[in-house]
Amino acid sequence: MRAILKDIITGALNDAIAEGLLKSTVDLSVILERPKRDKFGDFSTNLAMLLTKSEGRAPRMIAEDLIKGITASDLVERCEVAGPGFINIFLKRSYWLSTLAEILKKGEGYGNITAGGNKPVQVEFVSANPTGPLHIGHGRGAAVGDALANILKAAGFDVTKEYYINDAGRQVQNLGESIGLRIKELAGEEVEFGDNHYKGDYIIDIAKEYIAVCGTDEATTEDYKNFAIKAMLGRIEKDLVDFGIVFDQWFSERSLCDGDKDQVGATIAELTEKGLAFDKDGAKWMRTTDFGDDKDRVLIKADGERTYFASDIAYHRGKIRRGFTKIINVWGADHHGYEPRIRALFRAFGHDDEMLRVVFIQLVALLRDGEPVAMGKRSGEFVTLRQVMDEVGTDACRFFFLMRKPDAQLDFDLELAKKQASDNPVFYVQYAHARIHSIARLAKEKGIELPDTIDVATLVGLELGEEMALIKHLAAFEDVIEKSAQLMEPHKVTFYIQELAGLYHPYYNRQRVVTDDKAQTIARLLLCRAVAQVIRRGLALLGVSAPESM
RNA sequence: GCGCCAGUAGCUCAGUUGGAUAGAGCAACUGCCUUCUAAGCAGUGGGCCGGGGGUUCGAAUCCCUCCUGGCGCACCA
Structure with missing residues (x-):
């Protein structure tokens, strides 16, 4: 959808140039945004403001020259210049209805995009030492890593989920x-x-x-x-x-240094050959400072034992060799000091370290009715994932872990997570889904049949502002997935479905779906179906179930 | 001391290639159930976006600086 609009605007720009109204040939990537206010249109662009310098004219004048071409599109209802020079675009209702038809047609596949180009991506997460049970910090990492993997998959990447087992050392x-x-x-x-x-x-x-x-x-x-x-x-x-997580691969650290195929030794040898390793004080070091680290790092200690870092360079070398073009590590925030040396390794072997992305997971503060659960700020380390999971359920647990951006500390209130009321976001969202299914059941009992093929004509009964708002929000789903994948921030999906539920509940409360008006009933049922479908998909990306009744 | 992350409503937080009057949820207060699930909805109040400089048509957003908090600065993993 965004692409279509960009084409329209680019077309308008070219028209204006062809007519001699504009002279700029600068290649600007068109910026489209969804304005905060309805009166600013369905989409708006600041293109005219960006052109002021090269055109040497006031932005509003430039905008006037552009809107002619934009209005010419048959998707556009109207288009106006506003504020300092924004071009606000209002799309026709028929366009939005056809978008809804499209969403319904795509069904469960709605949300799958091709942004990833099927590129192989590895997400390594949890990777907790096998020396103790998973605590809730690991749980958050698990929820984030798994959701990230799901979102990247939806965004069109070829994703492998991996757990690195520290079984050596x-x-x-x-x-x-x-x-x-x-x-x-x-x-x-x-x-x-x-x-x-x-x-x-x-x-x-x-x-x-x-x-x-x-x-x-x-x-x-x-x-x-x-x-x-x-x-x-x-x-x-x-x-x-x-907890709902299955890894594609469990990778043993020990397998990196098994006698005859000692990859750790081989990697160290290679570094030595390249002149990137040196001996000092009886130990062998890697010159990571050549690649942006603040100090050099020990590979082999004076006692002959290898460091964890030595394994890790071989491990990450292997990730590259396995063909991943994007390597994502989900780590506890307390490991952030470790990132520069891993980055150094990528560069030491001649790879763009941009291919590495480390997602840091901040601490979880467990609360009960607003009060900290255990003494000390590290309480999360002493409470196991199992305990929390058993107490609040996996759905609430995963949802709560994904309510904040990974790198922000998270307050997790156990009582709130269990509460079956609207102040508990996970129930709020699931409830919207359940309500829709409740309506669908009623419609079925009444013998209302939904058509197999859906087009604009089927949906013309949708004419309320809140219905259009729902459709527009549904239409934004794929943008959210793209953004969420790009920034590696699963919480964007969490926010999105909360907003969707927040639009649906008032609609439900105010309007009746199943009425004597047959055509309107069908249109509204279809809108509801689309809302349920997107909520279900969104929840699935987070690893949370979407119950049909509650 | 150095580095990373953060500081936005009473609380928890959105706001990311710089955009229009800074948003949401919770909490508080006031209302709404003969109607598809009230596990819900409607309304009200609430802000020197940590401070100060700068960049420009425009800054919560970018730069500098200071303050505060968390984390990290191993021949640990």
Whole structure:
């Protein structure tokens, strides 16, 4: 739709130039916006104001020369110059009705656009260490990552969702040791835990599982570690599945340094060859400062052990090699200091680091009736995703995680999320959907049949201002998806469907859909169907269900 | 000290290639159920867009500076 309008305006511009009214040949990309006020039209452009410099004339005069060509289009009802030189465009009602017909025709596919050009994109998210259960911070990352993946898919990208498993290195070593200690303890031995050991109850559970499966024979920390990683990942995957998230790929860090195909070693060797790695103080470093980092980074420590960063350069190198043209990492905001070195890696290997996009997830502050849940601002770290999910349900949980832009701290009120009233946004939106289905059921009972083919004539019964407002909002859905994908901000979809529900409820309250006026009833039923369809699709992008009755 | 993110209505937040009178939800107050779900709707009040400079026809938006808050500055992951 936007494209059609741009064509109209560009056409008007060219006409004006051809007639000698304008002289500018500057290639301006036409900026179209949806004005805040109805009286400013369905769309407006500031093109004339942008041309003042090159034309050397007042913007309103330039605008006058442009509106002739715009008005000539048969989609345009009228077109006027306003304010400092805006061109406000009003489209014909028939245009909007045909748009609604189009939306209905596309059905569930409405919302799919081609902006992504089918380019392969990877979204890596959650990637929590398999050393403990997912907490609500991970949950927010999971909700954002998954919604982002859905939105990018709708925007026409070829998306792969990936979880990076940190199954190598110190942390999982600590995990193995922790299990070993608990097993000894269970056997009645006196044990002492170190600061680095995991002491949660889940460790005891896994220790018991180990005994049940493998017996009490002497075993190595390596055995415990491998068992525990598997057990933890099983729990994490279960949490995620129950949260509605299924990954395309689980990528093991360990697989990057498996003996014969040691990609970490190979990547380090390559950096050394390029002169980008050097030895200092008994350690091997990467010269990340050459690529914008504020200090160089250690790859291999003086004790011979590799750093996490060493694995990560091999991992990201691999992402590029796997052919992804856009690489998205969803990280906790506390990792933002890590971004420059990863960016450095892209540039070190001659890639445009623009292909990397890191989405940072801010903390979640859990509240109950407005009061902080646990002491301390990091309460989110101590509450598991499972607890919250079980308490408020996955729908409310996911919706709440997506109500704010990822990089803004989020207040999550558990009582509000459970509340079945209009001040709970998730219920507000779902309720609009359920109401429409309720009407549809009534219509069906009354034997009202909807036509198979829908055109403008079918919809002429829609003539109220609030009906046009609904249609125009429906028509904006694809723009929202494009923008949301482009900026990697799923909350735009959340806001959009809240607005849509906010337009629908008053309409429902004021107007009756099923009446004795057959033609009007059918038109209104179709409008309702379109609203339900878009709400359902929007909720689906967020990973939230759309119940047909509540 | 340096870096990143933020500061918009009482609260939580939208507002992103600079646009017209800065928006929404909640909370508060006042109304609305013989009618498709009142789990809803209508109305009212509410703002030096953190402060100060600058850029220009125009700034919440861009630049500089200061203040405040969060986070990060490992041979941890």
